[in-house]
Amino acid sequence: MKIEAHEVERRVETFKAAVQEAGLKLTHQRLEVFRELASSADHPDAHGIYDSVKHRLPTVSLDTVYRTLRTLSDLGLINMLGTAGESIRFDANTRKHHHFVCVNCGLVRDFENEELSALQVQEDLVGFGRVLETQIEVRGICNDCRNKS
Amino acid sequence: MKIEAHEVERRVETFKAAVQEAGLKLTHQRLEVFRELASSADHPDAHGIYDSVKHRLPTVSLDTVYRTLRTLSDLGLINMLGTAGESIRFDANTRKHHHFVCVNCGLVRDFENEELSALQVQEDLVGFGRVLETQIEVRGICNDCRNKS
DNA sequence: CTCCTAATTAAGAATCATTCTGATTTAGGG
DNA sequence: CCCTAAATCAGAATGATTCTTAATTAGGAG
Ligand SMILES: [Mn+2]
Ligand SMILES: [Mn+2]
Ligand SMILES: [Zn+2]
Ligand SMILES: [Zn+2]
Numbered sequence: 001m002k003i004e005a006h007e008v009e010r011r012v013e014t015f016k017a018a019v020q021e022a023g024l025k026l027t028h029q030r031l032e033v034f035r036e037l038a039s040s041a042d043h044p045d046a047h048g049i050y051d052s053v054k055h056r057l058p059t060v061s062l063d064t065v066y067r068t069l070r071t072l073s074d075l076g077l078i079n080m081l082g083t084a085g086e087s088i089r090f091d092a093n094t095r096k097h098h099h100f101v102c103v104n105c106g107l108v109r110d111f112e113n114e115e116l117s118a119l120q121v122q123e124d125l126v127g128f129g130r131v132l133e134t135q136i137e138v139r140g141i142c143n144d145c146r147n148k149s
Numbered sequence: 150m151k152i153e154a155h156e157v158e159r160r161v162e163t164f165k166a167a168v169q170e171a172g173l174k175l176t177h178q179r180l181e182v183f184r185e186l187a188s189s190a191d192h193p194d195a196h197g198i199y200d201s202v203k204h205r206l207p208t209v210s211l212d213t214v215y216r217t218l219r220t221l222s223d224l225g226l227i228n229m230l231g232t233a234g235e236s237i238r239f240d241a242n243t244r245k246h247h248h249f250v251c252v253n254c255g256l257v258r259d260f261e262n263e264e265l266s267a268l269q270v271q272e273d274l275v276g277f278g279r280v281l282e283t284q285i286e287v288r289g290i291c292n293d294c295r296n297k298s
Numbered sequence: 299c300t301c302c303t304a305a306t307t308a309a310g311a312a313t314c315a316t317t318c319t320g321a322t323t324t325a326g327g328g
Numbered sequence: 329c330c331c332t333a334a335a336t337c338a339g340a341a342t343g344a345t346t347c348t349t350a351a352t353t354a355g356g357a358g
Contacts, residue, residue: 129291
């Protein structure tokens with residue numbers, strides 16, 4: 001599942017600016033890793049990104065992919081998604097959004113909803129801490145999995 | 150953070166019934182692993198449970214803890230929580246509830262809210278699949294972490 | 299443009315979480 | 329009290345991620 005080209009380019013420009021701003025070097029590896037993730041709506045893991053990037057940079061190492069993804073996460077350019085048992089998955093969509101997760105095959109898809117994103121839950125959490133963000137995870141069975149069973 | 154004794158015993162009774170029902174053996178190991186998790190509000194990982202259970206069953210193996218937790222999850226008696234990069238965490242609270250997660254130290258706490266639990270998101274997800282459940286994750290900074298910084 | 303150097307990378311070793319294997323033990327039915 | 333399938337234990341294996349070290353390179357200075 002691909003992201004539209006102009007959105008990818010917007011993300012890449014943001015990435016380049018952030019790399020400059022942070023005083024980091026703009027390497028082929030960083031550019032290709034980020035572009036690969038920014039082009040995908042699939043929330044891939046490090047190994048999936050590695051496989052794709054290797055088509056364009058055949059000598060790239062898996063370690064560099066991991067290191068780059070961590071760097072990008074530290075810069076706030078991408079997010080890391082927790083999964084129970086599976087490998088970490090990454091997300092270059094930095095807009096406020098939510099996730100549909102297929103409990104059968106692990107597919108993850110974004111959705112946006114103003115009403116949900118506007119939810120206020122602060123009052124319920126007095127005693128735990130300060131709220132930074134609220135995200136909704138919808139679990140279900142994706143259409144592909146449903147058709148197969 | 151402990152769960153009240155009568156709630157723990159209620160959970161243990163449910164566990165015993167489910168183990169019988171499934172035709173599984175009620176071993177010391179299974180009982181102690183379940184009781185340890187059912188007594189905690191901390192959403193511990195397998196190693197944390199192992200360390201605690203070892204006080205009462207000094208010869209228990211880490212493998213048995215992992216195997217037991219997977220069995221309990223298959224029975225629907227506990228849930229596994231995805232975390233980005235850290236080890237899997239477990240939850241014996243099977244009521245519909247949501248989570249506050251400290252982005253600094255990883256603390257996870259339950260909260261319930263009827264309004265949030267009643268959320269209907271189906272209409273937004275036409276095209277992805279069939280919705281089974283909706284859970285909210287609130288990220289923030291817990292009070293302990295806030296006081297330290 | 300060339301040179302320099304600190305930052306970055308590649309490769310493989312190391313580490314950590316989790317699962318598997320095979321021999322031993324045990325729950326619970328008869 | 330036996331028997332046996334199920335469960336456990338210990339340690340090896342696997343898979344994901346990080347670390348170490350030597351080689352490479354981006355980008356600034358001259
Ligand atoms: Mn996303
Ligand atoms: Mn919980
Ligand atoms: Zn699916
Ligand atoms: Zn905290």
